[in-house]
Amino acid sequence: MQLQELEQKEKELETSMSSPKVIRDPQKMKEIGIELSKIKKQLNRIRELESLERKIKEAEEMLGEEDGELKKMAEEELGLLKKKREGLTKTVEEDDDLPEDLIMEIRAGAGGDEASLFAKELFEMYSRFAQKRGWVTTLLDESSNNSGGYKEVVFEINGEGAYKSLHLESGVHRVQRVPNTEKMGRIHTSTASVAVLPKAREVDIEIRPQDIKVEFFRSSGPGGQNVNKVETAVRIYHLPTGVVVASQESRSQQKNREQAMTVLRSRLLAARLQEEAKKMAAERKQQIGTGDRSEKIRTYNFPQDRVTDHRVKESFHNIPGIMQGNMEAIIVALQNSDTRETADSLSSLIHNS
Secondary structure, three states, X not given: OOHHHHHHHHHHHHHHHOOHHHHOOHHHHHHHHHHHHHHHHHHHHHHHHHHHHHHHHHHHHHOOOOOXXXXXXXXXXXXXXXHHHHHHHHHOOOXXXXXXXXXXXXXXXXXXXXXXXXXXXXXXXXXXXXXXXXXXXXXXXXXXXXXXXXXXEEEEEXXXXXXXXXXXXXXXXXXXXXXXXXXXXXXXXXXXXXXXXXXXXXXXXXXXXXXXXXXXXOOEOHHHOEOOOOOOEEEEEEXXXXXXXXXXXXXXXXXXXXXXHHHHHHHHHHHHHHHHHHHHHHHHOOOOOOOOOXXXXXXXXXXXXXXXXXXXXXXXXXXXXXXXXXXHHHHHHHHHHHHHHHHHHHHHHHHOO
C-alpha cells in the first residue's frame, strides 16, 4: 500500500470511529481500532525513514562544499544519519502487528514412505524447537500412513515471537539420505512442504455463517480405519474460496469445530497477507510450491551431515542436533537476510510515493 493510500485509509478509519453506528457496536469499534493502530504504525515508520532519507541526501550534497570545516561536519552527520537509518531498518518488521502464534502445516511430497517419515521428523524438529523456547505445541489434525510417517500434519504453536521466528520456514524442504529399507546403500531424495500461517483472531478475519458448510465424521488412524464410534471429527468448507479444513484430534465435537475454524481463519488471513505482500515486494513471500524435488528452500543432506538453506546460501552442520530442535543458527541467518530485504522494500516504497 502506497503512502497516499495509507493516509487515505487512516482518514476513513478515523471517520468511521466517530460514526454513531460504530460507536454503538463495541466489537466493530475494537476491529476498527486495531486496524487504525496498524495503519498509524506503518505511516510512522515510513515518515521516519522518509525524513532520514531527506537528511542523508542533504548531507551528501554538503560533501561537495569547498569549505573544509563544513565538509567535515557533513561527513560526521552523514555517518550518524546512516547509522540511525541502519538501526531503524533493523527494527522494521512488516509483521509487527501480526498474532504471535502460528498454525503450521507439513505435507509429505515426492518420495513415498521416506517423504512421510521426513514430514514427521520435521514436525518433531519444530516441536522440540518450540519446547526449548517455552512455547506450547497443540496437534490439530494428522493423517498417518502404515510406515509411521505423516502424509499431513497440522499443529499450532503458541508463544511470544513464535510466528516471527518461524514464518520463514514456509517452502519445500528436501532430504537426501539412505533409507533403512535400502539394501544397496543408495541415497534417496524426498521432499516435504511446510506452510506457516499467522494464527488469526476473530477480529482479523470475519467468516459469515452462510459462507461455510460443516460436516462431521469419525476420526481415523493409520491406514484410514475409524478409531472412534462417534462422529466427533469436523470438516469445514469455506464456500467463497473453496478452502477446506478439518480437525479430529479432540474427542469433543465442539472443540474440533473451534480448532477447524482457527485453521480456516489462519489460511484466509495468510492468503490476504500474501496478496498484500505481492503488491509491495513479491520476492519476500516464499511460496510453498508443489512438493517437487526441484523446488526447494532447504536441503538436509544426512551423508554429509549438512543442512543448506538455499535462500541465504549458507550451510549448517550437526544434523542430529538440528533435528533435535537446535535451529537457532538457521533462524538467525534467515532473519538477518529478511531484515535487509525489508529495508529495501520500504526504501522502494518511500521513493515511489
